[in-house]
Amino acid sequence: MRRIMVVALLCAFLAGCGLESQPIPQGAPVAKITGTDYIALGDCKQGRGKISFKGSEGKTIKWDVIPPEEKENFFQLAGGDLLYMPVQYGHTTIILGACTSNDLDMAYHTIIVSAGPRPDPDDPVDPDPNPGPGPQPTPASDLAKLAQKLAKEHIKDGRVEQGKALGAAILNVCNNYQSYDTEQAFREQIRLACHEALDMKVFDWEPVSAGVANAIWNQVQQGKIVGVKGLADAYKQVANGLQTLQ
Amino acid sequence: MSIEQFCGWQYQIADEEFTRLQSLFLPFTFQGDIRQNPGTPIWDIARRVLGKLPPTWYQKTGDCVSMGACQAGQYMQIFEMSKLGQEEMFKLWFPPYVYATSRVDIGGGRLGRGAGSTGAWAAQALQRLGTLFMDDPGVPQYSGDLADQWGYRGAPDKFKQIAADNCVKGAAKLGSVEEIRLALNNYKMCTYAIMWPYDTEPHTVRGKSGKEYPVLKRKRDVGGHQVCLLYWNDDVDGAFCLNSWSDRVHGPSLNGEPKGGGYILRRDLERDLGGYSEVYAFTDFQGFKGEADYGFV
Numbered sequence: 246m247r248r249i250m251v252v253a254l255l256c257a258f259l260a261g262c263g264l265e266s267q268p269i270p271q272g273a274p275v276a277k278i279t280g281t282d283y284i285a286l287g288d289c290k291q292g293r294g295k296i297s298f299k300g301s302e303g304k305t306i307k308w309d310v311i312p313p314e315e316k317e318n319f320f321q322l323a324g325g326d327l328l329y330m331p332v333q334y335g336h337t338t339i340i341l342g343a344c345t346s347n348d349l350d351m352a353y354h355t356i357i358v359s360a361g362p363r364p365d366p367d368d369p370v371d372p373d374p375n376p377g378p379g380p381q382p383t384p385a386s387d388l389a390k391l392a393q394k395l396a397k398e399h400i401k402d403g404r405v406e407q408g409k410a411l412g413a414a415i416l417n418v419c420n421n422y423q424s425y426d427t428e429q430a431f432r433e434q435i436r437l438a439c440h441e442a443l444d445m446k447v448f449d450w451e452p453v454s455a456g457v458a459n460a461i462w463n464q465v466q467q468g469k470i471v472g473v474k475g476l477a478d479a480y481k482q483v484a485n486g487l488q489t490l491q
Numbered sequence: 492m493s494i495e496q497f498c499g500w501q502y503q504i505a506d507e508e509f510t511r512l513q514s515l516f517l518p519f520t521f522q523g524d525i526r527q528n529p530g531t532p533i534w535d536i537a538r539r540v541l542g543k544l545p546p547t548w549y550q551k552t553g554d555c556v557s558m559g560a561c562q563a564g565q566y567m568q569i570f571e572m573s574k575l576g577q578e579e580m581f582k583l584w585f586p587p588y589v590y591a592t593s594r595v596d597i598g599g600g601r602l603g604r605g606a607g608s609t610g611a612w613a614a615q616a617l618q619r620l621g622t623l624f625m626d627d628p629g630v631p632q633y634s635g636d637l638a639d640q641w642g643y644r645g646a647p648d649k650f651k652q653i654a655a656d657n658c659v660k661g662a663a664k665l666g667s668v669e670e671i672r673l674a675l676n677n678y679k680m681c682t683y684a685i686m687w688p689y690d691t692e693p694h695t696v697r698g699k700s701g702k703e704y705p706v707l708k709r710k711r712d713v714g715g716h717q718v719c720l721l722y723w724n725d726d727v728d729g730a731f732c733l734n735s736w737s738d739r740v741h742g743p744s745l746n747g748e749p750k751g752g753g754y755i756l757r758r759d760l761e762r763d764l765g766g767y768s769e770v771y772a773f774t775d776f777q778g779f780k781g782e783a784d785y786g787f788v
Binding site: 312313332333335336411415428429432433434435436437439440444445447448450451454455457458459461462465476480483 | 530531535536539542573574575576577578580626781782783784785786787788
């Protein structure tokens with residue numbers, strides 16, 4: 246309800262900001278946002294992206310962000326561009342409104358803020374420079390590979406032991422996926438199980454979690470993961486990757 | 492203002508009003524596993540989740556009941572977002588809304604223009620009329636005058652519509668220190684209303700481990716006052732109490748605790764509960780819905 250109200254308020258603001266003293270441009274305004282849709286946010290919190298508001302020249306524009314974020318993370322550049330320097334992982338949606346005295350147009354743009362470079366599903370896991378004796382486990386899937394790659398990058402201490410615990414916790418939830426009526430309930434149970442498995446240490450896995458979340462989110466958007474069972478299958482791959490960490 | 496004017500818990504009618512509303516409260520029981528020992532302090536969790544702690548309130552009138560309820564609720568929300576994995580966004584609660592709905596909608600305007608509220612009224616207001624967030628559209632700046640006005644006239648209807656979908660689902664009355672300990676060990680934050688005897692000076696106490704902690708010391712009763720309890724600590728055998736008299740009283744913060752509070756030791760809790768008192772544990776807040784989160788942290 247509140248999200249609708251944010252948009253409604255923005256509409257109200259824009260609807261009331263007519264520029265009677267300026268000539269009304271031909272045609273309705275066309276608001277468009279171009280620019281980065283992925284910002285890599287590393288351990289040192291670097292990461293930035295430029296966003297341009299296109300097609301709204303000559304109009305009054307206003308932008309807002311969901312979820313609400315410190316305006317200090319945005320820097321307005323000359324020519325209607327924004328420089329965005331996020332400080333936390335997640336999805337940021339920018340809402341742009343462009344209006345004349347008669348017309349209002351809105352555009353939306355979502356930026357993923359994640360750990361490290363954008364995951365490439367085809368990117369192989371870096372070879373272990375010191376392979377141990379015996380056969381190395383073979384990652385079962387792209388998500389398993391991704392989880393392993395991110396864990397190797399970000400978890401220096403206790404990676405194998407904690408990975409096993411996390412993997413077991415996730416797998417346990419996946420094996421009981423029929424208990425969950427909604428995807429949200431299933432996702433929440435995954436997090437609850439991981440917190441119970443590692444307590445405060447689970448927060449060290451935030452960069453891994455964020456990368457995995459983006460990959461799953463992308464597959465959900467593409468329709469490759471559907472329903473609770475689809476999610477359970479995806480998280481099983483993640484669990485497999487975590488349980489076979491070296 | 493003197494601190495006596497901040498003490499707005501109406502202890503004279505608290506029992507009577509609880510009895511009237513008793514059927515709306517849950518019994519104090521747990522389902523599933525019960526954590527017997529303290530877990531990670533909620534403020535450490537809050538720092539990992541939010542990057543900082545919610546600000547400690549500085550009340551400007553006799554609205555302590557709403558301050559204690561909101562501070563308990565906010566920390567409960569942080570627990571549910573992090574440890575329970577709920578897909579919600581953290582938002583600061585707006586105490587005057589709870590002050591207004593507790594007094595006018597639940598209390599029926601019984602106190603008129605007089606200050607204060609009761610713990611039962613506030614708990615029921617959160618359950619039945621929800622929570623207004625500080626960044627909801629049109630929410631005014633907090634002031635003592637505003638709290639007094641809303642506390643007399645009631646909260647504007649437009650805010651009731653906005654707040655209605657963010658309710659606390661349950662509250663249970665607690666009657667003993669053991670119940671408080673169990674509630675806090677299981678991250679059920681408590682409102683704590685007593686005849687307030689503690690001074691505002693900084694004091695410390697050494698735990699069994701030799702570690703030092705901020706502690707509240709008794710001085711003299713100043714009036715009925717509601718605060719919140721956030722964490723049980725076995726090392727000092729006491730509960731951490733967060734007050735709403737700014738972050739410059741009590742303290743100091745020695746182990747990451749929020750500023751503006753201190754531990755109340757078991758013997759003092761027992762003494763408090765032996766007099767006028769009203770303690771509730773909250774559970775299950777329906778927060779502001781966040782985006783779908785496919786992460787596992």
